[in-house]
Amino acid sequence: MSGKSILAGLIGSGIQASLTPRMHEREGARQGLRYVYRLIDLKQLGLAVSDLPDLLAGAQRFGFNGLNITHPCKQAIIPLLDELSPEAAAIGAVNTVVLKDGRKTGHNTDWWGFAEGFRRGLPDADLRHVVQLGAGGAGAAVGYALLRLGVEHLSIFDVQMERAAELASRLNSLFGDGRATAVSTPDTAIPQAHGLVNTTPRGMADYPGLPVAAELLRPDLWVAEIVYFPIETALLRAARQRGCRTLDGGGMALFQAVGAFGLFTGMEPNADDMGADFKAMLG
Incomplete structure (x- = not known):
């Protein structure tokens, strides 16, 4: 000691x-x-x-x-x-x-935590267009991390649309106009995206279920979580079943x-x- x-x-x-x-x-x-x-x-x-x-x-x-x-x-x-x-x-x-x-x-330290976990877990992920679910405190850190990692365009969805718009505006002021946009629904953005990140509590024990319809997941889409309890959420399980590369919230x-x-x-x-x-x- x-x-x-x-x-x-x-x-x-x-x-x-x-x-x-x-x-x-x-x-x-x-x-x-x-x-x-x-x-x-x-x-x-x-x-x-x-x-x-x-x-x-x-x-x-x-x-x-x-x-x-x-x-x-x-x-x-x-x-x-x-x-x-x-x-x-x-x-x-x-x-x-x-x-x-x-x-x-x-x-x-959330932003660095997500970025370091991402670098190790999905090192060659396609970063052209990513959809992020959630714009709260954790979502703000993850959005910052994603743009620091090199994501070209980030579409942000939150049930509180004004919160998504506020986060997109903040990120654009830091990284350049047009790097982030708020979307009114993830359903239209995910088909054009290369990655999906869930930063909402959906998937935790107290908030069971999927944050988006499983039908939106496809093999060429990578899917990342920040929930780690459970380590395999319903979203990650559905994504793996559909052939997606996945990253759990442990990192x-x-x-x-x-x-x-x-x-x-x-x-x-x-x-x-x-x-x-x-x-x-x-x-």
Whole structure:
């Protein structure tokens, strides 16, 4: 043991199945840290997004080094922070908050987590036209990652059309006019697309089912998920049955944790070891 201790947590709703605490704590133990990672589950505690100011103040008061932030707080947390990293500011969503010297600094490791998982899992994917489902906090990070990866055109669908339009506008301001557009339905965009990414909760245990009709899937379309619990969603299962190349949400879950660990501790995490832990826990 180095004698250094780290106290971290995850704020979100319905997060009891999260594997993030064990990933952080096991890597911390390997690095000689006394590492404690706690779940702060709004659903279980009977709290709401409006309680975020009190939760942040409490975390600072009790000496937390950092917090991960997930649904439904990734955008609501921003006005409560002292500063943002360039990526978090560009994306407009925060999944990692570093608490240091009385200041609260927001970061986004989701985008890098998705990008790193994508580079490893679908290294030669056709990036000419991709349809993205969802424009929330996770969708903002994935859209940013996709354009950083080289996607030429991104069609974004969200049940809240104005949210899709807002994300497309933000991405165009960062990457150039016309790189992203909001679409009123995915049904007309998917037949012309080369890839499909689901960033909605559809497919999770609490939100079962397919985010699009299975009939829209075809063998020359690659399909990616960010849901990792379950690791094989209904969408991935249907896509594989139709001959699509697929990418599960495990890569994003792993690499966002790798990035957050480095921010919380100031130490270099071993991504291979954390990946082995993650696979063992899923298994």
